[in-house]
Amino acid sequence: MEIRRQYFETIDSTNLEIKRIAATGALEGTVISAGEQTAGRGRSGHQWETPKDVSLATSILLRPTVKIEHVSRLTLIAAMAVAEAVESLYDLETEIKWPNDILVNRKKICGILTEMDARENQVQYVVVGIGVNVHTREFPEELREKATSLDLELERLGMDRAKTSRRDLDEAIWNHFQKYYDVFQRTEDLQCILDAYNKRLVNREREVRVLDPLGAYTGVAKGMNERGELLVETAGQLRAVDSGEVSVRGIYGYV
Ligand code: BTN
DSSP states (O other): OOOEEEEESSBSOHHHHHHHHHHTTOOTTEEEEESOBSSOBOGGGOBOOBOTTTEEEEEEEEOOOSOGGGTTHHHHHHHHHHHHHHHHHSSOOOEEETTTEEEETTEEEEEEEEEEEEETTEEEEEEEEEEEESSOOOOOGGGTTTBOOHHHHHHHTTOOGGGOOHHHHHHHHHHHHHHHHHHHHHHOSSTTTHHHHHHTBTTTTSEEEEEOTTOOEEEEEEEEOTTSOEEEEETTEEEEEOTTTOEEEESSSOO
16 A cells, blocks of 8 residues: 545545545545545544644554455554554653543543445445644643643653654654555455554453443453454453443542
């Protein structure tokens, strides 16, 4: 896959722009990034704030040849790419909260929204959209305990926050993503990220509550498998939890 980049000072949503150009035949690997989103979209129909020149908003158009049921694995690859990009550019350690929250100092710095268009059980295209808090200094009350930014964390560690650049980060994220995507297209599994992902998994050996629609239960998270499922030990049994079907909460607060 070859990456082609376009930048907008302001746009409604980079995910929406990818959808528009996908419909007119744009090529796989097209990346749209923006300095500001006026209608940024988060998961579960939430809004995602992207005030001017503060955070990174970037989306990629993919036309994967994989089975529909494997598409959600792309979000995990994107999470891995963000973690590696941040660590390669800045002196920060990242952790991953399964399935796709990237944490620094146990707080979220990034959100990922993957959307798919499929017809007759065939994937037409996929959009992976990534938002990273880069220069953010203030969060709304309800996010203050849960969210942070690269600048805030570098500052906390006494490091130079003038170093952060949305452009460098954008480039590094998609370079890391591309490397894994090319392998994933052949294997359709997550073997290529498994060790690096599990090394950063914040849920590991922690109690989690699995909100399974068939009945919630508590267990200890053991790690992710190559299918992207979280393995949870409960009542002497290892259960594989699929991110599309159930959600997992830490027992003690956010993590
Ligand atoms: C989440 O709710 O955690 C996911 C947030 C995803 C936000 C990004 S910003 C770039 C792309 N464009 C959007 O409108 N949303 C995603």
